[in-house]
Amino acid sequence: MPEELRFVSSFKTGEMVAEQGAVILSEGTHSAHLYTLLSGWAFRFKTLADGRRQILNYILPGDLVGLQGSVIGEMEHSVEALSPLVLCVFQRDRLDELFGGYPGLGFDVTWLAAQQERMLDDHLLSLGRRTALERAAYLLSFLHQRSLALNIRRERIEIPLTQQHVADTLGLSIVHTNKTLRKLAGLGLVRWLGRACEVLDLDGLMKVAGWEGLSERKRPLI
């Protein structure tokens, strides 16, 4: 275990900061690095040729960034910062060394990938089968809950995004997103704060969404 910690430290080649709005990774490139997010919020997205954008998932502290690129080669999505970020930079070419020397860590990487897949499953269910109101409720309770799981000292949580981000996540137009969010606000479930959102009633939101919530889990250390 201290062995693993030592390796993880050596695996790390440095830290990187990014400002809000910065694009960390771009679709189509062969990125040289693998990252872990240390602080801040970011999101992964893809775009169609004509510019339609879909946000795929959000990245919070502890999440790996760019694993797909490291494991497969080319990135097929982009990553952008929602807030100022601090990232931990790894050398992606030493990934096989990690799997070879520290099977526990290798398993952790797989665990993280499986976890990611699980979130995407939930998002797919949402996009495919929930109404606009349910979708919005799901998204905000999802993000609130993820943040809550990391937030040790129980601060007030503000989710740093614009309604355009919400629209691009839910697959809706901005106009209808706005009307939907106002409806949630009218129900006293959330509050909008210009470039950010606060969840007022998590249980209420989850009820509207018909969502069970994230399962409890212990995170690996990587």
Added chain:
Amino acid sequence: MPEELRFVSSFKTGEMVAEQGAVILSEGTHSAHLYTLLSGWAFRFKTLADGRRQILNYILPGDLVGLQGSVIGEMEHSVEALSPLVLCVFQRDRLDELFGGYPGLGFDVTWLAAQQERMLDDHLLSLGRRTALERAAYLLSFLHQRSLALNIRRERIEIPLTQQHVADTLGLSIVHTNKTLRKLAGLGLVRWLGRACEVLDLDGLMKVAGWEGLSERKRPLI
């Protein structure tokens, strides 16, 4: 390499067959096994409390089944057979042995997980930002292409699903799915064959979908 092959053989505890329509794994259970699909077609899905169903992805020969359950614990989706299946059964409790003794195989598992994630990303883009016609074109070209990649001896490919499956994948009603598929058929891109679909013009479909296609890749042996 022969070492790895020998281990994979010992890792295998047997084969299992399932008939069309059989549910291999169910949401909420702690499955005892991990599988690889040897032949046939299946799909993963989730349902909302009121019965709305969303198909998340399709499973073709070579794909792992039940990895999430093995790595994390409880299954959060179900798996059903679209055709008669033959599955290879692994002991999930020996997964750590695999990671420990055969890092190359451990990496392969992660590779498969990353690959899966990539497909889900594409599906999300489709559900969120494509029109009904584009979505249907994407789905059918996606499935056709996946099948093509496995089909060594260039047989005619029939995708074994009903319009209800298509509807539950695209997030549409059956009625509208039908009208959309008829439109694709009218364009000479696909042909419907009762419980199955044949792609007549892959390039045409991909053009309608605005989709680049799956990137070439070599599969691991597991």
Added chain:
DNA sequence: CGCTTAGTTGAGTTCGTTCAACGACTGTGG
């Protein structure tokens, strides 16, 4: 032969979109 499952089609309704305009706020240069 009736029963079930899969697919088809039309009519009316609902949900979400597009278009358009406007208010509030922020930063920037004159």
Added chain:
DNA sequence: CCACAGTCGTTGAACGAACTCAACTAAGCG
């Protein structure tokens, strides 16, 4: 300090895509 542009959020009205309801065909099977 004010004028101006830019971003973000808000709202109404008209339109269109997709839904629901409902009826009907065709095929397969006991």
